[in-house]
Amino acid sequence: MLIRRREHSHALEHEVTPERLYRDYRDFRRERRRVLAGALGFGAACALPRAFAAAGGYEDIDPGSAPDWFGQRLGDARWKAVEPGPEDRLTPFDDVTHYNNFYEFGSGKDDPARYAGGLVTEPWSVVIDGEVARPGRLALEDVIGESRLEERIYRLRCVEAWSMVIPWLGVPLADLLARVEPTSKARFVRFESLHDPEQMPGQRSRYGLIDWPYTEGLRLDEAMHPLTLLAVGLYGRSLPNQNGAPLRLVVPWKYGFKGAKSIVRISLTDTQPSTSWQSLAPNEYGFYANVNPKVDHPRWSQASERRLPSGLFRPNLIETRMFNGYADQVASLYQGMDLKADY
């Protein structure tokens, strides 16, 4: 079943990739299988993070470190599987990695870059539980499973009215969900982030308002939507810690806070899970949190956004689009709903 789906994607690959590249890629896979078979014996013993050159045309990007399986997966990644509009220019790597909201590491935008460096992300495993036929604890490699890594260049719209364009690397969440087989009772998916005050200074603050661990949630049909991504990398490399390493959620038509970072648990539930921000301020943050220029946040107008980087002399202010510009693909999910009430 899984293998057949891979065959299907091969066909796609063949259609869009020049013959020579395709052959290289096929040879690479053959080679990889052989090497893998040989290496299997001691592979587990040397699963230390390694540096691979960032791939996909990002050779000038600091490649960071990643487990071996990640480097192997990079080789058959599907680059630019989703591209943004012509006016959406990539936000530079330095900005993507030094302007973050990741309250586990502090509330300043540069706190995550400063304090997340020491986070241990290898080994990493994710608990899958709740309304699924195949619960269990999966190593990160098995969360990705047999799915091919895809590069998806998405707009990211923060509820604070700034936005970026980021080339994520990941796999559709739907692939994982299909493998763990939700039961007929499953209606929502709950995501839980790492709770580890030793490593996460923001969780040690005595004046923090968030009740850790950070939790987020999606309706099952939102989670199964092809745009919904489980990201393990960006800019052709593994996720930098400050961006939610080693595994985070990316839901491009929702405000950024829906994208749970450093995920340790994914649960399928029959009732709507409570989420961190909604519990903190239900009048400000809704469960759906769809990008919507017509529904204001009490503190920030959502009509426009600062597309970063934004200069002093030419502030890059642009109009915010319904569903962050993904309305064509996702509006049907919300047919018949009052988006002012279910914000």
Add this chain to the structure above:
Amino acid sequence: MSRPGSLLRHPRLLLGFRIVVFALAIAWPLSWACRVAQGEAGPDPGRYLLLEFGIGALTLLLLVLALTPLAKLTGWPGFGLVRRQLGVWAFVYALAHFACYLLFIIGLEPALLLADLSRRPYIIVGAAALLLLGLLAATSPRAMVRRLKKRWKPLHRMVYLALALVLLHFFWIVRADLGEWGRYALIALGLMLLRWPPLARRLGGWRRASGAGTEVNRRR
């Protein structure tokens, strides 16, 4: 002129202190501008300047309110001499903060300004604080102090109201951690406590007890 403290009261020294304070008040925002120019302020320099000017204005406001207790404690007249100047600087920073908001946050869009002013409590409170600081700054030149005579002091007590409004403005912006806000609020609380008459009397008392009498105290 034989008292040991006399050198510290030399008019030249006091003038020098006022000039240093003036220079520092200009240098501080210049240091932010340098960071922006060197690309060290991140991808959102407009918001960076907005926040620096906001925190800067609040800091100067707290500094102004620290001057009276400091003068009482030390008896040094210099602190009293820069009080009005620093108060005006606090307003100038707040005005720059507002200008950053207009330019970089709402892109000079009148409709957005009206919307914000009509429904966002933290903006309404900020605007009230800004107007109040403007009124105080406008009545700070020596000529205005003379013109207003007895009414000047009650008018300028409104600085406490401005501080409260600014802290409320800041409080409503906090997202997930009250730590930073708490530090400023704690300092503000401390400064208010020092104005509580039983404590305020003691401040001067400590100094007089240590024998360095002066006229600063009597003037206030």
